[in-house]
Amino acid sequence: MSEQPDQQPTSTVNGTSGVYRNGNGSNSRHQSQPEQQPSAPQANKFSPRSAQIVGWGYHVPEKVITNFDLEQIVDTQDEWIRTRTGIEERHVAAAPSETSASLGIRAARAALESADVAPSKVDLIICATSSPEHIFPSTASIIQDGLGASNAGAFDLSAACSGFVYGLSMARGHILAGDAEYVLVVGAETLSRIVDWTDRGTCVLFGDGAGAVLVAASDVPGGITASVLGSDGSGADLLTVPAGGSAMPASLETVSSGGHYIKMDGTAVFRFATRVMAEATRQVLGKAGLSVDDVDLVIPHQANVRIIQNSVLKQLKIPEEKVFVNLQKYGNTSTASIPIALCEAIEEGRIHPGDNLVFVGFGAGLTWAACAIKWSVPVSKPEETWWRNTQRQATYQAAAARSMWKRAIRRVYSQFPEESRWGGGRKEGNEAG
Numbered sequence: 041m042s043e044q045p046d047q048q049p050t051s052t053v054n055g056t057s058g059v060y061r062n063g064n065g066s067n068s069r070h071q072s073q074p075e076q077q078p079s080a081p082q083a084n085k086f087s088p089r090s091a092q093i094v095g096w097g098y099h100v101p102e103k104v105i106t107n108f109d110l111e112q113i114v115d116t117q118d119e120w121i122r123t124r125t126g127i128e129e130r131h132v133a134a135a136p137s138e139t140s141a142s143l144g145i146r147a148a149r150a151a152l153e154s155a156d157v158a159p160s161k162v163d164l165i166i167c168a169t170s171s172p173e174h175i176f177p178s179t180a181s182i183i184q185d186g187l188g189a190s191n192a193g194a195f196d197l198s199a200a201c202s203g204f205v206y207g208l209s210m211a212r213g214h215i216l217a218g219d220a221e222y223v224l225v226v227g228a229e230t231l232s233r234i235v236d237w238t239d240r241g242t243c244v245l246f247g248d249g250a251g252a253v254l255v256a257a258s259d260v261p262g263g264i265t266a267s268v269l270g271s272d273g274s275g276a277d278l279l280t281v282p283a284g285g286s287a288m289p290a291s292l293e294t295v296s297s298g299g300h301y302i303k304m305d306g307t308a309v310f311r312f313a314t315r316v317m318a319e320a321t322r323q324v325l326g327k328a329g330l331s332v333d334d335v336d337l338v339i340p341h342q343a344n345v346r347i348i349q350n351s352v353l354k355q356l357k358i359p360e361e362k363v364f365v366n367l368q369k370y371g372n373t374s375t376a377s378i379p380i381a382l383c384e385a386i387e388e389g390r391i392h393p394g395d396n397l398v399f400v401g402f403g404a405g406l407t408w409a410a411c412a413i414k415w416s417v418p419v420s421k422p423e424e425t426w427w428r429n430t431q432r433q434a435t436y437q438a439a440a441a442r443s444m445w446k447r448a449i450r451r452v453y454s455q456f457p458e459e460s461r462w463g464g465g466r467k468e469g470n471e472a473g
């Protein structure tokens with residue numbers, strides 16, 4: 041990560057504020073789309089630093105499993121799933137090459153492309169995931185390598201479905217502290233790999249996919265203005281993958297008893313979720329100095345439409361048109377659900393500069409999290425040209441080649457005996473230390 045303890049606000053461009061600096065130091069989005077940000081707040085050079093979402097993208101696997109398909113697998117009915125959850129279909133990672141990291145890389149590339157920022161500019165990658173590639177290394181490190189984000193630190197964040205909003209809060213903290221200019225927050229899941237396809241109580245709920253946002257330092261007021269993070273570990277057993285960690289290492293017994301699959305007390309999680317979604321929304325609005333009436337759009341975690349109805353709609357009395365729902369198409373994609381929903385809300389023209397947004401989620405842990413966002417950037421993507429696309433593909437290929445080269449060098453290097461590598465000095469060092 042870059043060290044910028046005395047980071048000054050970004051410069052202003054053409055007399056108007058630069059919301060963020062892109063990969064070549066210019067401000068192409070704002071220069072090319074000046075008419076599209078009439079309500080974006082104007083900053084002066086004394087504005088405090090803010091953390092703005094400037095890029096967004098998502099990727100879902102091709103394979104779709106409908107409720108009718110599930111009727112062939114478990115004792116369930118399309119009608120039950122639709123009326124109890126709102127879900128109609130979900131995307132599932134059918135190909136072995138589709139993993140949390142590969143989906144995350146596709147989403148992260150889309151986010152960088154929409155912001156027109158090069159991977160080398162990213163200071164930190166946070167991957168929130170409930171279905172990481174491995175216990176370690178982190179999925180974030182694999183994403184970092186796949187992007188060729190050679191100047192970025194990377195770590196995974198485990199807060200289950202609340203993880204993406206936790207990640208946004210971390211990104212904001214790093215940016216406001218002056219430790220980073222660009223932070224990629226990725227939510228990436230292949231939950232289908234840890235779902236018990238014989239358990240109708242869980243397998244109908246989840247889907248696979250990834251979403252990502254690029255958070256950038258800016259001198260324009262707004263962006264991510266407040267966050268609320270919560271946890272109640274006394275409910276840890278209500279939603280868990282019991283085996284495979286250090287408490288219950290993988291063994292023949294844990295595999296044969298299905299201990300490596302998601303176990304859930306759905307009714308208890310439902311009760312918890314409806315309470316905390318409303319509370320966290322109220323709290324984050326209070327922190328941001330806003331009232332419920334000020335909210336333009338809530339993007340809640342897409343788990344169950346009844347949870348959304350019983351929390352933000354009924355308890356907070358936020359009208360339906362101000363709450364974004366797309367879970368009918370994707371099911372519960374855990375950490376990916378909010379960024380995927382954000383991308384679709386933008387595509388559908390539901391977000392405009394100047395809007396007050398709330399992201400709110402809950403999940404295993406138990407955890408919950410909410411962010412208040414004053415959306416301050418244009419929602420258009422930079423114009424796609426043949427040349428820009430070719431440059432990008434070359435960057436991705438160069439990143440892949442660099443990664444392969446490093447692996448090859450390590451392999452060759454490991455063939456030499458220890459003495460010839462270190463001239464014997466290392467041996468002494470090892471013995472001494």
Ligand code: ACO
Nearest residue numbers: 116117120200201240241244306307309310343344403404
């Ligand atoms: N198809 C048909 N019938 C079913 C199914 C199914 N897929 N699943 C359960 N049933 C049956 C039950 O067996 C039960 O039958 P019974 O009355 O004969 O015993 C009946 O339907 C009612 O079951 P409930 O569990 O009471 O149903 P409920 O209305 O609570 O809905 C659900 C269950 C959808 C799981 C709900 O409780 C829920 O959404 N909970 C929250 C889950 C959640 O969001 N988890 C993700 C958290 S995020 C994360 O961190 C991963």
